[in-house]
Amino acid sequence: MNHHQNHVRQQLADQLAEAIAEALKTDLAEQERVLLVISGGSTPVMFFQTLSTKSLPWERVDITLADERWVDEQSSESNARLVREHLVQDKASSARFVPLTSTAATPEQGVADVSDQITFLAWPASAVVLGMGSDGHTASLFPDSRELDLALSSGEPLVAVRTPSQPQPRITLSADRLHQARRHFLHITGEDKRTVLARALAGDDARKLPIRAFFSCPLAIYWAP
Numbered sequence: 001m002n003h004h005q006n007h008v009r010q011q012l013a014d015q016l017a018e019a020i021a022e023a024l025k026t027d028l029a030e031q032e033r034v035l036l037v038i039s040g041g042s043t044p045v046m047f048f049q050t051l052s053t054k055s056l057p058w059e060r061v062d063i064t065l066a067d068e069r070w071v072d073e074q075s076s077e078s079n080a081r082l083v084r085e086h087l088v089q090d091k092a093s094s095a096r097f098v099p100l101t102s103t104a105a106t107p108e109q110g111v112a113d114v115s116d117q118i119t120f121l122a123w124p125a126s127a128v129v130l131g132m133g134s135d136g137h138t139a140s141l142f143p144d145s146r147e148l149d150l151a152l153s154s155g156e157p158l159v160a161v162r163t164p165s166q167p168q169p170r171i172t173l174s175a176d177r178l179h180q181a182r183r184h185f186l187h188i189t190g191e192d193k194r195t196v197l198a199r200a201l202a203g204d205d206a207r208k209l210p211i212r213a214f215f216s217c218p219l220a221i222y223w224a225p
């Protein structure tokens with residue numbers, strides 16, 4: 001990433017952090033607790049770091065993930081580790097982060113317990129921040145996953161997912177649960193993802209490009225080169 005690219009991606013992260021902080025503050029004026037659902041991966045690190053510096057009553061904010069790799073929280077692959085290291089810090093250190101893993105050996109064995117863990121959170125979320133892969137996946141709704149149809153249609157909050165394109169088993173909020181939010185944001189960067197987004201916007205089949213499942217609601221697209 002060159003200096004200019006880094007600069008515009010930092011600007012994007014700052015703008016998204018501002019929008020999320022405002023959304024949380026707006027909802028906190030109306031309700032005791034609010035919920036923020038975020039995605040992992042590499043894109044959101046700058047966004048997490050800026051959001052953690054925002055002044056708001058973080059002790060009244062629940063945070064959970066859109067999806068998770070079924071790995072130990074100490075693993076470099078863990079989204080929970082990413083959130084604890086970059087978001088639940090600074091002013092946001094008093095937020096209540098609820099991870100999507102349990103001590104079960106597999107997500108299939110853990111999905112019921114994790115569903116219990118997230119049931120009491122302040123649904124509908126104030127905001128869901130989605131990422132997108134170059135295959136058009138979002139959260140862990142992967143086009144090559146045999147559980148995709150289930151994850152797109154289930155009324156269950158969480159689905160265990162296995163997919164040939166990913167090294168670890170995953171657990172993901174279902175599309176239905178990800179829709180239980182007042183605001184949806186898509187945070188992506190780079191020319192490759194711009195091309196994938198353009199292709200996704202030109203069609204309707206979410207099984208081919210699962211990000212399409214979120215074109216049925218207002219979606220704020222935060223993209224930078």
Ligand code: 6PG
Pocket residue numbers: 039040041042043044066067068069079130131132133137138139140
């Ligand atoms: C994950 C994320 C996933 C991510 C996309 C984009 O667990 O990896 O939740 O859905 O948003 O894979 O990842 P990058 O930001 O690393 O491109």
